[in-house]
Structure formats: C-alpha cells, structure tokens
Amino acid sequence: MPVWNYSGIRQSGERTRGLIDADSLQSARQKLKKEGILPVSLEPHSREEEARVPGTPSGRRRLSGRDLSTFTRQLSILVGAGVPIVEALGAILDQGGETAPARIASQIRDRVKEGRSLSVAMGGEPGTFSPIYLNMVRAGEESGTLEIMLNRLADLLEKQSNTRRKVMGSLFYPVMLLGVGVLIGRLPPDRGSLP
The missing domain is CATH 1.20.81.30 (Type II secretion system (T2SS), domain F)
Structure with a gap:
C-alpha cells in the first residue's frame, strides 16, 4: 500500500505532519478527514526519505x-x-x-x-x-x-552474540600465551648462574 507524507491542521488548530497509508490520494485525504485533520499538503512518500527521518540526535551510544x-x-x-x-x-x-x-x-x-x-x-x-x-x-x-x-x-541476534562471545573467549588463551612469551623473551638472563 502506498505511503503519503502529509501536513495538516487538527480541529484544535494545531499543525501536524506525518505519514499515512492509503491506496490513492483521495483515500489519503478521506482518512485524514476521518482523523479530524484538514490536509494542507499530501505527497507520495519515497524510500529515500526513510533515511532522512528527522529527530535523530547524533553522538549517542549504540545498542550492544x-x-x-x-x-x-x-x-x-x-x-x-x-x-x-x-x-x-x-x-x-x-x-x-x-x-x-x-x-x-x-x-x-x-x-x-x-x-x-x-x-x-x-x-x-x-x-x-x-x-x-x-x-x-x-x-x-x-x-x-x-x-x-x-x-x-x-533468535538470530542471540546466536550472533553467543558466537561473538565464543570467538572472543577462544582468542583469549592464544593472546595470553603470546603476551607471556614476549615478556619472557624480554627478561634479561640471570647472570648469577653464569661462570
């Protein structure tokens, strides 16, 4: 079903805008009138606009x-x-x-x-x-x-999270061994036991 961008005025005089699903322009106008909104503008909604939804502040933390x-x-x-x-x-x-x-x-x-x-x-x-x-x-x-x-x-997200946790767990031991190996290789030899 097509989606329409609308802006309009409620019966209280308040301006409003949003999206509405309707088969045609006429059907969209009728739906808005039933909701008590006088349409001022009504245009087809495009998929490109979905990426530009307003009201998304930047700089926030992502979900884990x-x-x-x-x-x-x-x-x-x-x-x-x-x-x-x-x-x-x-x-x-x-x-x-x-x-x-x-x-x-x-x-x-x-x-x-x-x-x-x-x-x-x-x-x-x-x-x-x-x-x-x-x-x-x-x-x-x-x-x-x-x-x-x-x-x-x-289900998919839980499986991904479990897989990621298992991979990180399996990488811990080799990384720890490598770190210990580097530390041992950098230690100076004990000169007291040498002749």
Whole structure:
C-alpha cells in the first residue's frame, strides 16, 4: 500500500505532519478527514526519505548485541500478545529508565505516533538496526507476521552474540600465551648462574 507524507491542521488548530497509508490520494485525504485533520499538503512518500527521518540526535551510544536482542525479544512478545506497537514500545520504555534501549524505544514510539510504520521509525536510528533487520520488520508488517519476524530476529541476534562471545573467549588463551612469551623473551638472563 502506498505511503503519503502529509501536513495538516487538527480541529484544535494545531499543525501536524506525518505519514499515512492509503491506496490513492483521495483515500489519503478521506482518512485524514476521518482523523479530524484538514490536509494542507499530501505527497507520495519515497524510500529515500526513510533515511532522512528527522529527530535523530547524533553522538549517542549504540545498542550492544545483547541489548538489541533483548529489545527485539520484548517487542516480539508484546506484539504477539496483541499489544499495539505504540503501547509495546511504551512498556519497553517504562522498564528501561535512562538506558540506550529505552531512549531508542522512545524515539521509535514518537515516530510511530506521527504515523510512520515501525520499519521506517526504526530506520531513523542510524547505526542501530541493520538493513537486514529493517527489511525483515518491513516484510513482517506487510505480510501480517510481525511477531514471527521479530522472534526470528531475536533468535538470530542471540546466536550472533553467543558466537561473538565464543570467538572472543577462544582468542583469549592464544593472546595470553603470546603476551607471556614476549615478556619472557624480554627478561634479561640471570647472570648469577653464569661462570
């Protein structure tokens, strides 16, 4: 279904803008009017705009693999339980306090409230979600299998995290041996035992 960028005015006089799914321009206008929004402008939304979602402050800490896996698993469980996405993100935000996952959940929730799809909202977090992650979420949204896709993503992220941990653990011993070898090689010989 096509997506449309809109800007408009609510019945209260407040200006608003966001995205709306509609089959045609006329259908988009009707949906906005039903929501109590008088459309001022309505244009087709392009994929290039998804990379330029506003409201993404720079310089923030990325999510660790474990945090991203936990975030995805929580979202999967809540969506599977029938909780709307905005409320599910709110629940994750309430649990997180001032952590990176809570901050990201807050940003995504705000974008979803503006009318963006979950995949577009997640795409507004540069460096957090991989293209594969975003495409799987988009496929889940479009096919109605978002819970399944999020569950698969959580499984994949957990496997990646476990593999990374095992590789780092297996590299520790050889690096330690190399370090000890270098230290022993640099020690001066004991001259007291030489004739």
